Amino acid sequence: MRDHIICYINGKRYQLNQDHAFMTMAEYLRYIRGLTGTKIVCAEGDCGACSVLVSRIHNDQLSPYQSINACIAKMYLYEGCHILTVEGLGKAMDLHPVQEVFVDEQGAQCGYCTPGFICAMAGLAEDLKIKNQKPCAQKVKNYLTGNLCRCTGYEPIIQAGLKLDLENTPSLKDLYRDEDILADYKKEKPISIKITGPDQEIFLPKTIDEALAYKTHEVKMISGATDLGVVTNKGKLKLNKTLSLNNIENLYQVEKSDHFYTIGAKVNLTELEKKLSSDFPEFARLLHIFASPQIKNAATLVGNLVNASPIADTIPFLMVSGAKVRLQSQKGLREVEIKSFFKGGYKELDLRDDEIVTAVIIPRTQDEYKLYKVSVRKDLDISVVTFAAGYKLQNNQFESLRLALGGVGPIVITPKKLEQNALGKNLGPKLFQYLAQEVEHEITPMTDHRGSDQFRYQLARNLMIKFGDEILKELNPSQFEASI
Ligand SMILES: Cc1cc2nc3c(=O)[nH]c(=O)nc-3n(C[C@H](O)[C@H](O)[C@H](O)COP(=O)(O)OP(=O)(O)OC[C@H]3O[C@@H](n4cnc5c(N)ncnc54)[C@H](O)[C@@H]3O)c2cc1C
Ligand code: FES
Ligand code: FES
Secondary structure, three states: OOEEEEEEEOEEEEEEOOOOOOHHHHHHHHHHHOOOOOOOOOOOOOOOOOOOEEEEOOOOOOOOOEEOOOOOEEHHHOOOEEEEEEHHOEEEEOOHHHHHHHHHOOOOOOOHHHHHHHHHOOOOOOHHHOOOOOOOOOHHHHHHOOOOOOOOOOOHHHHHHHHHOOOHHHHHHHHOOOOHHHHHHHHOOOOOOOEEEOOOOEEEOOOOHHHHHHHOOOOEEEOOOOOOHHHHHHHOOOOOEEEEEOOOOOHHHHHHOOOOOEEOOOEEHHHHHHHOOOOOOHHHHHHOOOOOOOOOOOOOOHHHHHOOOOOOOHHHHHHHHEEEEEEEEEEEEEEHHHHHHOOOOOEEEEOOOOOOEEEEEEEOOEEEEEEEEEEEOOOOOOOOEEEEEEEEEEEEEEEEEEEEEOOOOOOOOHHHHHHHOOOOEEHHHHHHHHHHHHHHHOOOOOOOOOOOHHHHHHHHHHHHHHHHHHHHHHHHHHHHHOOO
């Protein structure tokens, strides 16, 4: 057992024991390593001023560099990682091409948010190089969703992105010779890590059996820390004994069989969006507008599910797709339908204290999906109301229909009665008007800072009508156009 983590920052190796491993990455970089280019502004993953690039060693290879929010990242989660900060990209007299183009286009306006923008854009440049693509306005904007400018505006920054000269931009892998980092890390034995500080402990086991042996009621699981990092920064939760599956290689896999996708607990949402885009394009589209690239590069599906927020974006889809959650403990393994995983009360789950979620299983069926998210802003915003429908059509009727609505009760609601009543009826505006009228009897929305209960009732009705309009339009585009 090791009592420290090993990571690399701008090409240099560091060993972090209990003194520093429990710090957030942003604090460690700034206060211990003096890398003050990484800023701390919101400290909750919202503004991107703390963006850095991270590559993780998997199966003796460094993964592509991706941007993350250092303010909510815990250092102990970055064992075997190479972290690049803005200082590591280029030097004052030898700027990285992304830094140069920022200067040329006057993208460095306030200077304070700029390092975060540059790291995020270096992540974009790397991604474009890997895919052999060119920058376009849409890609630049998408990649910078997680970076806020509070002073001037985005135009010069977007222009900088559009003028990226990818041919003369070195791959991030070549900046610090990844092969040297890999050779150095190979000297370490692949063993479990336990770091015990005066008031907290983190266990990073190498195997699932070790993880299960450690898990008790007093142990909190942590995955990408995009929920937990925010609540701990705000002082709303103190992590005492924490367990991370980060160092268990096979949990990073998405397995595809004839009938299922099995998504390991450590698959991040960026990877998930890529892997599911051909079979579940509607879910991939929803993931595309989930949070920001920085958040999705750290966040997991399992974290979104177990956090169990009624406005979590992925839960409605998991409910209507008939997905199951795989739970493991020393007593054995069980697979529970997502619908039964939620027991009815707010954040009340069918998850025992000794159990760990190791995977989510999504059936590959012929069902079609419609997934909607209503939020105040389209990008990087938490939903007010969510809606999911999974269905099959036959002879102008629903052969099957599953519905789920989030943000309208303590858990994501599945209106059974409506699903049943819709079967056997001809598809037409009347049916969807009926469903829109009836949905209000199935939900119990409340008023909060995102919207009033009445607003949420209205959204639920509107989304049902939207669902109908889209289906009817797809079935008969010309007739639909004529009737409106
Ligand atoms: C700026 C910002 C924007 C966001 N935008 C969105 C958004 O658009 N839509 C949305 O739905 N959410 C959003 N979120 C919330 C968050 O990103 C997601 O819920 C994310 O999927 C959580 O995953 P994680 O891996 O970071 O979980 P963590 O924060 O690590 O953990 C979340 C919960 O899951 C539990 N857990 C983790 N792994 C396991 C396991 N293997 N077994 C059992 N329990 C486990 C933890 O104990 C914890 O209770 C946002 C968050 C931030 C900070
Ligand atoms: S400081 Fe705002 S996202 Fe990290
Ligand atoms: S350029 Fe930094 S806040 Fe606008």
